[in-house]
Amino acid sequence: MNWTHVRLIATSSIPQTLRSGTGVVYAVFTLIFGLHSANLIVRQVETLGATRFTGWVETALNFLLASVTLQGKTTELPELEKFGGLDNIHAWAEYLLREQPALLSAVFILQALLVPLFVSSGAFNQLAGDLQHGAVRYQLLSTSRSSLFFGRFLGMAVFTAALIVALTSVLVLFVGSQLDLYEWGDLIAWGVHCTFALICISLPYVAFCSWISAVVNSPFSALIFTGLIIPAQPFLAIGAMNAWEPLGKLIYLMPWGVQFWLFHPDPAKVVFAALGCLAYTALFLFLGLYFFRKRDL
Amino acid sequence: MSIETTETLQATPALRVEGVTKSFDKLRALDAVSFEVPRRCVVGIVGPNGAGKTTLFSIVAGFLIADSGKIEILGEGTPGHPGILGRVSILPQDALFDRNQSILNQLVLIRMLRGASRRQARDDVAEALARVGLSDYLERSAVVLSHGMTKRLGIAQAFLGDPELIILDEPTAGLDPRNAARIRQVIRDLSVESTVVVSSHNLTELQDLCDHVVILDRGVVKATGTMEEIMRSGLRRIDLGFDEDLSADQTATLLSLPAVGSIEARGSGRYELSIDGLGDEPVAAVLRTLLELKAMPKSLRDGSSLEEIFLSLTGDSEE
Amino acid sequence: MASSDRPSGLTALAVINFIFGTLEFLGGIGFIVIRFVAGKMLSNGHEMSAKEREGLQVIVDSSWINVGIVVALAFATGLLLLLSGIGYLKQKRVLGRWFGNGYGIVAITYVTVSLTLLPEELTEGFSIGVIRSLIYPCFTMVLLNSTFRRDLAR
Numbered sequence: 008m009n010w011t012h013v014r015l016i017a018t019s020s021i022p023q024t025l026r027s028g029t030g031v032v033y034a035v036f037t038l039i040f041g042l043h044s045a046n047l048i049v050r051q052v053e054t055l056g057a058t059r060f061t062g063w064v065e066t067a068l069n070f071l072l073a074s075v076t077l078q079g080k081t082t083e084l085p086e087l088e089k090f091g092g093l094d095n096i097h098a099w100a101e102y103l104l105r106e107q108p109a110l111l112s113a114v115f116i117l118q119a120l121l122v123p124l125f126v127s128s129g130a131f132n133q134l135a136g137d138l139q140h141g142a143v144r145y146q147l148l149s150t151s152r153s154s155l156f157f158g159r160f161l162g163m164a165v166f167t168a169a170l171i172v173a174l175t176s177v178l179v180l181f182v183g184s185q186l187d188l189y190e191w192g193d194l195i196a197w198g199v200h201c202t203f204a205l206i207c208i209s210l211p212y213v214a215f216c217s218w219i220s221a222v223v224n225s226p227f228s229a230l231i232f233t234g235l236i237i238p239a240q241p242f243l244a245i246g247a248m249n250a251w252e253p254l255g256k257l258i259y260l261m262p263w264g265v266q267f268w269l270f271h272p273d274p275a276k277v278v279f280a281a282l283g284c285l286a287y288t289a290l291f292l293f294l295g296l297y298f299f300r301k302r303d304l
Numbered sequence: 305m306s307i308e309t310t311e312t313l314q315a316t317p318a319l320r321v322e323g324v325t326k327s328f329d330k331l332r333a334l335d336a337v338s339f340e341v342p343r344r345c346v347v348g349i350v351g352p353n354g355a356g357k358t359t360l361f362s363i364v365a366g367f368l369i370a371d372s373g374k375i376e377i378l379g380e381g382t383p384g385h386p387g388i389l390g391r392v393s394i395l396p397q398d399a400l401f402d403r404n405q406s407i408l409n410q411l412v413l414i415r416m417l418r419g420a421s422r423r424q425a426r427d428d429v430a431e432a433l434a435r436v437g438l439s440d441y442l443e444r445s446a447v448v449l450s451h452g453m454t455k456r457l458g459i460a461q462a463f464l465g466d467p468e469l470i471i472l473d474e475p476t477a478g479l480d481p482r483n484a485a486r487i488r489q490v491i492r493d494l495s496v497e498s499t500v501v502v503s504s505h506n507l508t509e510l511q512d513l514c515d516h517v518v519i520l521d522r523g524v525v526k527a528t529g530t531m532e533e534i535m536r537s538g539l540r541r542i543d544l545g546f547d548e549d550l551s552a553d554q555t556a557t558l559l560s561l562p563a564v565g566s567i568e569a570r571g572s573g574r575y576e577l578s579i580d581g582l583g584d585e586p587v588a589a590v591l592r593t594l595l596e597l598k599a600m601p602k603s604l605r606d607g608s609s610l611e612e613i614f615l616s617l618t619g620d621s622e623e
Numbered sequence: 624m625a626s627s628d629r630p631s632g633l634t635a636l637a638v639i640n641f642i643f644g645t646l647e648f649l650g651g652i653g654f655i656v657i658r659f660v661a662g663k664m665l666s667n668g669h670e671m672s673a674k675e676r677e678g679l680q681v682i683v684d685s686s687w688i689n690v691g692i693v694v695a696l697a698f699a700t701g702l703l704l705l706l707s708g709i710g711y712l713k714q715k716r717v718l719g720r721w722f723g724n725g726y727g728i729v730a731i732t733y734v735t736v737s738l739t740l741l742p743e744e745l746t747e748g749f750s751i752g753v754i755r756s757l758i759y760p761c762f763t764m765v766l767l768n769s770t771f772r773r774d775l776a777r
Contacts, residue, residue, distance in 0.1 A: 142399060
């Protein structure tokens with residue numbers, strides 16, 4: 008693999024993705040729906056008041072974190088009063104809502120749920136379109152398949168990271184300037200942490216899209232695959248766990264079971280989650296590259 | 305990339321294909337194909353539809369993975385080897401340029417991948433497009449180009465950065481005679497320093513353009529060698545014209561020569577002789593015999609066309 | 624020879640323009656309807672809490688001229704979105720690039736003016752929703768003057 012080639016391909020792939028329309032839709036979809044979803048949460052503060060809002064978010068967070076960390080069947084969770092039996096989850100939610108700016112925590116946890124969906128709808132066409140029309144053949148004798156694959160991945164990862172930074176910056180600036188709830192220092196520190204977390208979360212999904220895009224010859228098929236597999240996978244795993252508990256481990260086929268640990272109070276767990284996301288990224292890239300190098304183009 | 309002296313450069317073939325086999329399900333597209341392409345020449349790959357030409361090119365270019373066999377490019381290694389990146393280029397048959405990007409941007413990227421700086425790449429692209437008459441389309445998408453212009457664009461792309469080995473898959477297919485002639489001229493002009501491997505259905509064109517030929521049929525190499533060797537290795541024919549018909553004795557004498565396989569009368573003193581053997585000697589023997597028989601031909605045409613050799617070698621293959 | 628070298632990104636922008644343009648028209652009509660319905664609800668003595676009544680009163684007290692200005696800007700934004708969408712498809716310099724940039728400027732003006740002239744009960748004040756409605760005009764202007772600049776030249 009030639010890093011100069013990877014850089015060249017990555018930088019050229021960003022305008023390419025915008026000109027192909029996929030990038031335009033991806034950016035508009037991510038920014039508008041990201042802000043829209045954040046707006047829904049912020050308005051809840053106005054509607055419910057800060058105390059009721061925190062209680063409402065705490066219940067939702069407890070349920071979400073208990074579900075994705077497989078701490079009990081989802082059908083049983085609501086029966087646990089405030090998830091009292093799940094001290095670790097309770098402490099985690101307390102950290103997010105009491106020790107960190109609660110509003111930002113709520114908004115960013117929601118973004119952590121949405122980022123994989125945004126990625127699945129925007130990063131699916133890294134190679135599939137060029138494979139379909141053969142445009143990739145013009146580059147293949149000038150560069151290696153590895154450079155091409157990693158270049159496209161890197162371009163899409165940078166584009167995604169730029170969208171996430173834009174989104175989180177707007178949110179932190181808005182909350183800081185318009186809502187007199189938190190100190191700027193706390194907001195910026197937590198904002199930087201959450202931006203890092205969201206970028207970490209996005210990477211394995213971009214890599215998964217790279218894999219699918221490299222083995223499927225049609226952008227439409229790639230979109231169907233990524234658009235179905237990424238959002239459906241946690242529901243299938245958690246649903247399967249309700250039928251038979253060990254099946255819940257299926258959630259670890261994708262980073263859903265790991266990614267929320269990036270918001271954990273224990274720094275060691277955050278590092279573990281970040282490494283986990285990178286491991287998923289590496290795994291998906293390895294699989295994608297393996298099949299891309301073996302396949303006929 | 306290893307440092308090559310002139311001698312080793314000449315000694316190492318530009319392309320060596322050894323026992324390459326490729327199947328698609330039950331269809332064997334290439335069956336133990338082997339041949340060599342010397343440096344700095346134009347080599348034609350000839351074969352009917354389905355002979356495996358595009359499959360072969362795709363394997364050499366690294367688009368397809370061979371089931372078995374070995375390919376060595378520029379003495380460096382297999383397709384995808386870092387040592388050959390940027391030194392080989394291809395005009396693929398069915399590939400399209402990205403419709404969403406300008407021609408300039410796409411070619412600049414390709415040129416930069418072949419080692420140029422951005423400024424040099426822009427200059428090279430502008431020059432390459434000027435050579436193929438497409439300077440006005442730098443900022444346009446390739447979708448606005450006609451079929452012929454697209455071929456010219458593909459050829460400009462293939463010659464960008466002066467690669468050492470250039471593979472052109474049917475560069476004149478589907479073109480009108482004027483555009484085909486223009487592309488042939490472009491290939492001649494641009495192939496001075498490079499090795500060009502070209503496939504075509506137009507055998508007259510290849511006969512005119514190529515120094516070496518590989519005849520491929522149903523995935524098997526039927527013949528390979530210099531154009532001269534190929535032209536003389538096939539069923540060689542001589543057309544002779546006389547003022548009057550040959551007598552039965554004269555015909556029998558000619559037939560008694562070891563080099564003469566058969567004589568067919570074509571009417572009005574015209575005969576076609578099939579000749580076995582290479583070089584000038586068999587023809588000289590025929591002419592000496594005719595001189596002794598006092599039957600001097602008024603016209604003589606020696607040798608078959610590449611098309612005739614191709615048809616005799618590929619037999620009943622579908623065209 | 625193929626007739627159009629329009630990049631798919633411009634087609635995507637045009638489709639988004641048509642969707643947002645329609646929504647802008649509906650939004651403009653929405654202002655009039657809310658202003659009208661609020662007046663009716665108050666005059667009919669509709670049952671509601673004091674807070675709700677207060678909110679409706681603020682809406683009714685807003686000037687029809689102000690509402691008219693904002694609605695006109697909403698319609699202008701919608702119209703520019705639709706026209707520039709057609710311009711993108713036809714790759715026209717004036718209808719596409721100029722009208723697209725015009726949309727960006729008018730949309731930003733529209734957001735600013737509506738925040739200034741209308742009561743918070745109608746606009747919800749400065750919120751993330753407002754930033755969201757500035758995203759697309761800004762994004763459009765960036766794209767039209769960089770990525771798609773050369774594509775809108777007819």
